[in-house]
Amino acid sequence: MSAHARRSGAAATRAVKPAECLQCEIRHLALCSAVDDPDVQRLQALVTHVWFYGGQTISTEGDPSEHVYNVASGTLRLYKLLPDGRRQVTGFLYPGDFLGLASIGTYAYSAEAVGAVHLCRFRSRDFKNLCDELPKMNSRLLEIANDELAAAQEQMLLLGRKTAVERIASFFLHLADQNVKLKRSPVVIDLPMRRGDIADYLGLTIETVSRTLRRLKSDGVIALPESNRVVLSDADRLRELAEEG
Amino acid sequence: MSAHARRSGAAATRAVKPAECLQCEIRHLALCSAVDDPDVQRLQALVTHVWFYGGQTISTEGDPSEHVYNVASGTLRLYKLLPDGRRQVTGFLYPGDFLGLASIGTYAYSAEAVGAVHLCRFRSRDFKNLCDELPKMNSRLLEIANDELAAAQEQMLLLGRKTAVERIASFFLHLADQNVKLKRSPVVIDLPMRRGDIADYLGLTIETVSRTLRRLKSDGVIALPESNRVVLSDADRLRELAEEG
DNA sequence: GCGAGTCGTTGATTTGGATCAAAGGCGTCG
């Protein structure tokens, strides 16, 4: 693809023949795990596969919500803005995650692709109708909402009461858990997002993130073989630093 | 009741003959608005009315969740603790609000009565069974979860990126909205919670809350006729200070 | 190869809110 296309927000999607949902590798992680094979095929009938490049906007806070998505691959950042431009990243979505819980009305936050992402897209109305027919879908959605709520409360604790070191340590432990879920290494962690994303997620500045990483590195708690790869050399120490139960 | 009983955590509840659910004044605000009169009576068959005094614990983070509740009157604070005692109040519950969304497994946070409260209690299992029978209940729960999620994201923005004045201003506007919902004055606001609760909700200290109130007062934006009553003298200015869209 | 742009790091300085300290209200109870 051209550099122009990469920057453009216009041609945001292109559809190609999807892999069958039944063979989907992350089905067990996603919403789709809620229903049996016949019903997955009903889902598949409604899906459009779309791809975005890094930096492209998937949805904007306040816009009417026309679609819901499953993340098939890549990472999304969700964020809210203040009128003067201050940004709070409210979360990152990884493969298997669902975007569009508050699917009635308007999006509560904006969503952007961190790097290249592949999404399974559904029209909100179709999706809603299907949910009404398949009660298991609704309970699964409730389950997802509850998980997100618990995560949000944990994040409030972090933002309201934790120090910079504790925030960074908690963040890495959270990423490690995420990696386990995706059957990746719990020790070597790729950071798809930029420093600014991490800062805006943890309620810090880029400089504080950078300095805190340096301290953790010089203390031998982590290693930074590349600027977007962390190795958790001493996970126990990291857990202590995160001040978690 | 004796002062002893007021302090004790032991005799936390007592049951008395409840008002009929069909006549409940806050039914339109609560979960119960989801179902028709016949089904409300099925709910009523499962309910136990319980009362708590200020400071009493309703549920504790990490404990198995045996009950879910509707707030009939009074205010609850929900909070999480760090091992060293730092506290983050993740939210307050007002009449009509539901406690126990993550009703499967363990409570994600602790809940305490701010003042005297009256709760409608259900056994989690009974409640779950009823939800499975009444699809409208499940969609209503999902709706509630979505609302809470949106509120949590708003709170993350506040905790991660707003200044002390902005936090206090946002908090008062939020209380004003709550008051409108409960058909109370949008201008004269009672604060059932202590300064410490407000501080732990907004990620500040008691002293900063107090000083910020003084500044808002001397700027003529609010009045404080009593220490737990605020009058929003200049709501427009308050909205500006809150930095909201 | 080279200038421009982006990102991350590092250093110097500032500052908003925390911490430390003390003194007023106000209700309770002996």
Add this chain to the structure above:
DNA sequence: CGACGCCTTTGATCCAAATCAACGACTCGC
């Protein structure tokens, strides 16, 4: 009543993280 305890306010000081300011590493297009 008056002493005690609890909460809130206010003042003085401190500090963690923000801000301001360079600089180095990398990429991209020309």
